[in-house]
Amino acid sequence: MTAPILWIVAPFVVGVFVLFFLRDRFSAWIGGTTSAVLALIALVIPIDTALLIGSVSIKISPAIQFFGRSFELNTADGPLLAMIYGLAAVWFFGTEASGTANRFVSLGLMIVALLTASIAVEPFLYAALLLEVAVMLVIPLLVPPYQKPGRGVVRFLIYQTLAMPFILFSGWMLAGVESSPGDLGTTIQAGTMLGLGFAFLFAVFPLYNWIPSLMEESSPYATGFLLWALPTFTVIFALGFLDRYTWLRTTPQIVNAMLFSGVFMVASGGIFAALQRHIGRILGFAAVAEAGLLLLALGLQTNSFVEIAFLTLIPRGLELSVWALALSIIKQKAYSLRFNEIQGLARKYPAAVTSLLFAHLSVTGFPLLAGFPSRLALWQELAAQSLAVSFWVFLGLFGLLTAAVRTLAVFVMAEADAKWEWNETWAQTAMLGIGAGGLFLLGLFPQAMQPFLASLPTLFEHLGQ
């Protein structure tokens, strides 16, 4: 058995199987269980190490060759695979409660498999092509066959497709820079190309206008999944570039570009979120602000920036899944998700509303919730680096907090004689409860993430030192 077959081919095949042969009722369980098992295997069985169980020897080989190129997952990739498939399992189990099971699970499994292939492919810059293929698989998830595609979807496709040529070409140019490091012209051109490519991939300000549009047009759960999956793998891809070309980390212009892009995203995302009257768009802008925090982490002038990036990444999946699930449940009652339609819903959907607010507050960095430890670590480093940057980040997060307070105010604005009801199903309540509990657990005991945080940086040869 080879690792790429186990973590790339197998989930892809299961995705195809679910798409063509399974009904809604079973697909959530099949998808969730497959992902959970793959996460468990990644956690328990080290890659490229022989294990003797009784008289049976098990060894997962790290690489396979495909069209003359190698797909390789090493021992260091184990914790990352566990994190990815563990969070994917949360998303897939949640589909049962969100009512989007079959199509979501099948395409979701294929997307996660392709994204995993993007971290396994050698040379790693070919990942841009696999990311593009994954992006194309996201589209049927966002646009069901009975719905006309909106502008957000078309913009999303255009922006993500534009990223690929820039990154592929910059990869070729960077190889040239390596062979002649003194050539300033080529260095600037390569840096600019790379920057533009990642600006499209990360949806850097102002290239994120598709995100709020998508939150209005498409299923919140599918869009939430997209907003979790793509930035997560983009961060890993970007870390790969920073690791491979160490001069990128030492070039002040590139580091400043990452830092200021991050500041723009956090500040604008937070401020725009505070001004919205649509709870789906608020999630969109919150996701933009979170992607900004990831960029900020990458631009930090400290040795622990990789740990901070992963500390932000791990709770992000849980926050977005709980938030998107709660939105999906509320959307069944208030289709438009506008403030005037969700007024007083706290008394009709108490579990969904409570979970939504916990997820929102966690993204804001509220104490005792999952997002708090990463925000704290980020603040500490940022404050030492630049107070102006810290101020703008504070402004962005304050904007998100304002949006949370406004949302809460609208949800509890019920008539005085309105009765409390419980309209969520048991599955929805259970999933929301587990998710919200997880948010508190990661906030109260952040050391639970320590095993991951200790081993994830070893993925990167130079950055992890």
Add this chain to the structure above:
Amino acid sequence: MAVEIVSWVAVALIFVTATAMLISRDWRISLGALAILYLAAFWLVARHLPFAMSTAKLIAGWMVVATLGMTRLSLTEAEGQEQDTFFPRGIGFRITLMGIVALVTAGAAPNVEAAIPGMGIPVIAGGLLLIGGGVVHLGVTSDVLRAILGLLTLLAGFEILYAAVESAILVTGLLAVVNLGLGILGSYLLVAGSSPLESEEEA
């Protein structure tokens, strides 16, 4: 010398077809122009890639044209036509845009050749014309079919340039997958919303 002449003919063909795609409102003309464009791009790609790999690109491109054409054919005029909200919409404006792209290409091609020797001016000119044409196309439309045509044009330009620097089979294969995927996605987005709900499960 003959090869060089044919390459310049291919560049001229690329300019004409990209302009035709930009100004034509008839999807048949646009898709026909795209098919010819892939032929010209094939010639330029073949200057640097083996014949078999260049052919793969040509076949993938024509398959995309066929997919989009068959899908569009199955739609009624009312279903398939979306009104662009972009202003100005005039043909003159679009021709001017392509003129600017041609001027930029003429200015940039020698510089790119100086930076990356051995690519060949016709290859660079063809690639840049298509990239510029694709960007202009994406900038003036919000229609799904036209956005896909713009992306395909842009990618064809990129592929011409990238073929000169990278000849890996995996990259060629994945780029063909991306092209085919865009064609299939375009078809899917064109038909999405034109059929009613099929079952409760779909809802």
